[in-house]
Amino acid sequence: MQQIFNFLIRNKNSILFLILFAVSIFLTIQNHAFHKSRFVSSANYVTGGVYNWSNNINTYLHLDEYNERLLEENNKLRNIISNIHDSISVEKQLDSTSFEGDYLFRTARVINNNFSKIDNYLTLNRGEESGIKQEYGVITSQGIVGIVDRVNDNYSRVISILNSRSRINAQLNNTNHFGSLVWNGKDPNIVQLIDVPRQAPLQKGDTIITGGRSLIFPKGLPIGSIQDFSLDQTQSYYTINIKLFNDMTNIGYVYVIENVNKEEIEKLQDNNEQ
């Protein structure tokens, strides 16, 4: 017994090292498993507060740019509305305060964004109290950003499309050929669309949009344009490099999308499987 104690005391540093190392490896592995990182996340009171504070200063410096983007988006929306004028009565359409579509949009500000690692996350300054829940889509006016993965009272964490575990359904604008949007970890402006069947007619510069097969993003949101493409090893599917419309290194404000009918559709699909 004495010897065991002596051994433990003599090697207490090595033992402490091994225990702490095991803890950190455990946290790392848990973080690598999708949707399971329960303990360590930046969407908590302290880190969220710190990021929010530093972002308040940062946002102020980019006001010009954000204004420009808003103007651009307003311009786009005005064009759409003015075209609607022709067909439907105006009064009904302009009353947009009662949004009765399938999707509900909320605004949020990105208070932390990284893109230099292989698994990247963003932190938003809105959380459960503002009605944000897990698996809501996140977009900007130019393209998609990611999917909400953890929610706290006031902050939420988003899995960026620049994350090796992110897979988003996307398709060609011209035809209905679809594939999965992934990222190879290299360039934050280029993502990959894989598993596109060989029959798809591809051309450089074609637009890629969201596919609408998932319940997260509505169909038809712009993602990026084709930069180049090649057949994969099986020679039957294309791997396409896509240049994002969105500058993922510079995101200010985002929209969080809620699919209002999601529960209903999921219920229906569960019934089918039984």
Added chain:
Amino acid sequence: MNSKLFSNIARFIVLVFLQVLILNNVNLAGYINPHLYVLFILLYPFAGNQSLFLFLSFLLGLSVDIFEDSGGINAAACLVAAFVRPNLLRFSFGISYDHQNIRLAATPFGAKLSYVFLMVLIHHFVLFSLEMFSLNHILLILKKTLFSSLFTVVLTLLSLSLFSKKYR
């Protein structure tokens, strides 16, 4: 002793905030970020309590991890660096470490460089290996380790020479 304790606590907090608020946003050439918070591990009193040192290093890495959403990779890397530090100190400073009378500011530049460089290299290698978590990316791991290490070493040596008066 008390002023030493205070300066170590202050250094801990300042380095974590510096890392997550400023240095993580450098992104030189897209992916190169310095990890200057290793400075805490480099400067921790050489004669201090070793168990406490391991625990503090773990805590340092974990605080950065929570901000970065990276699981436990920084904690593991810091822990390894702290664990091998006595060996590296003996390797770099030889006899003067065994007599416990080295002051980092007063050591010859070559010894200081080898100590800093080896510590940073080990820390970064563990960090990026765990970040990628796959042998398929071994080239990317080595590339990131090398470039980020160089960046960190330069910054570390600069800050050592800038703030060295305190330790003289």
